[in-house]
Amino acid sequence: MGGGTIRNAWYVAAWHHELPGGAERAPLARTLLGEPVVLFRQEDGTPAALEDRCPHRRLPLSMGTVVGDRLQCGYHGFTLDGTGRCVRIPGQDSIPEAARVRAYPVVEKWRWIWVWMGDPALADERAIPDVSLNDCPDWAVTEGDPLLVAGHYQLVVDNLMDGSHVSFVHKSTLGTDDVADIPVRAERVGESVRMVRWILDRPPAPLYAALGGFEGNVDRWQIITFTPPSTVVVDMGSAAAGTGAPEGDRSRGVELRSFNLITPETDRSCFYFYTHVRNFALTDEQVDKRVKSLFREAFLEDKTVIEGVQRGNERFPDSPRVDAAFDRAPMMVRRIVDRIAGREAAAPSRALAAE
Ligand code: FES
Ligand SMILES: [Fe+2]
Numbered sequence: 001m002g003g004g005t006i007r008n009a010w011y012v013a014a015w016h017h018e019l020p021g022g023a024e025r026a027p028l029a030r031t032l033l034g035e036p037v038v039l040f041r042q043e044d045g046t047p048a049a050l051e052d053r054c055p056h057r058r059l060p061l062s063m064g065t066v067v068g069d070r071l072q073c074g075y076h077g078f079t080l081d082g083t084g085r086c087v088r089i090p091g092q093d094s095i096p097e098a099a100r101v102r103a104y105p106v107v108e109k110w111r112w113i114w115v116w117m118g119d120p121a122l123a124d125e126r127a128i129p130d131v132s133l134n135d136c137p138d139w140a141v142t143e144g145d146p147l148l149v150a151g152h153y154q155l156v157v158d159n160l161m162d163g164s165h166v167s168f169v170h171k172s173t174l175g176t177d178d179v180a181d182i183p184v185r186a187e188r189v190g191e192s193v194r195m196v197r198w199i200l201d202r203p204p205a206p207l208y209a210a211l212g213g214f215e216g217n218v219d220r221w222q223i224i225t226f227t228p229p230s231t232v233v234v235d236m237g238s239a240a241a242g243t244g245a246p247e248g249d250r251s252r253g254v255e256l257r258s259f260n261l262i263t264p265e266t267d268r269s270c271f272y273f274y275t276h277v278r279n280f281a282l283t284d285e286q287v288d289k290r291v292k293s294l295f296r297e298a299f300l301e302d303k304t305v306i307e308g309v310q311r312g313n314e315r316f317p318d319s320p321r322v323d324a325a326f327d328r329a330p331m332m333v334r335r336i337v338d339r340i341a342g343r344e345a346a347a348p349s350r351a352l353a354a355e
Pocket of ligand 1: 073
């Protein structure tokens with residue numbers, strides 16, 4: 001099933017390293033919310049994002065080359081600047097006003113390149129989801145390789161907001177956790193949905209047992225938060241039992257947090273960007289490797305079922321779907337997104353940030 005898509009929002013278009021700087025500068029083609037976009041770095045490293053179409057004969061600009069601060073078409077050399085204006089046509093001095101393409105607001109922040117696909121007048125950098133820990137010296141970062149998923153982006157969000165699939169989909173990776181059956185309540189906080197699970201005074205989970213230096217039992221938490229348009233933060237941690245973590249003092253614990261940012265590519269595909277940050281074993285390469293491979297494997301398991309559900313939705317678009325109790329959180333999320341997308345369709349100049 002499809003679902004609403006919010007346009008007036010920042011979406012991750014690429015990891016910073018997918019757009020190398022210096023001598024390696026090259027355009028990157030990426031379809032975002034159904035629109036072909038070309039990304040490139042200007043001379044000072046600032047990213048630019050343009051409609052991926054040469055105003056001359058519509059060759060994708062991404063097939064061209066970056067020259068100085070500009071993008072030069074690979075066919076006859078029309079050259080466009082970062083604002084989308086053509087500044088050079090070989091063999092003539094005058095440049096028609098129509099020789100321009102759409103430029104998208106773009107910002108590089110916290111290791112990601114963010115693009116605003118809605119009304120440019122509303123693009124406010126402060127509305128970028130807070131993933132500052134992805135670029136913070138006190139936290140180690142394990143960058144996940146982006147996944148292209150052949151499924152509607154909300155299927156990925158559904159999956160992240162639904163813990164009940166863990167024992168079935170992730171039997172061999174994450175599913176051995178004995179707390180998966182402890183129920184969680186989903187609650188709405190403004191336009192966010194939060195699921196909180198505390199497991200008090202129990203032995204630490206394997207990943208933390210060795211690394212957290214715990215001698216006895218721990219208080220464990222799993223806090224999953226959705227914020228529009230499609231950000232899911234999963235915060236998993238442990239602190240020595242009775243040290244105040246459930247009352248809000250999680251500072252003495254060890255914590256692993258994943259940021260999941262889903263960007264629609266088309267109505268039936270999306271980019272899944274994720275990263276894991278942690279405040280323990282900061283320079284331990286073994287932990288890096290373990291985190292990277294464990295979650296990679298688990299996400300590939302998710303990708304397989306999400307793509308299966310997409311095929312099911314396309315084959316049986318009109319058949320009924322029966323909901324279960326554990327669908328509550330994903331359905332809360334869909335209602336929020338649909339409501340914002342509906343409002344936006346009615347009044348395209350209203351920004352998510354101003355809600
Ligand atoms: S198609 Fe781009 S310059 Fe001709
Ligand atoms: Fe999963």
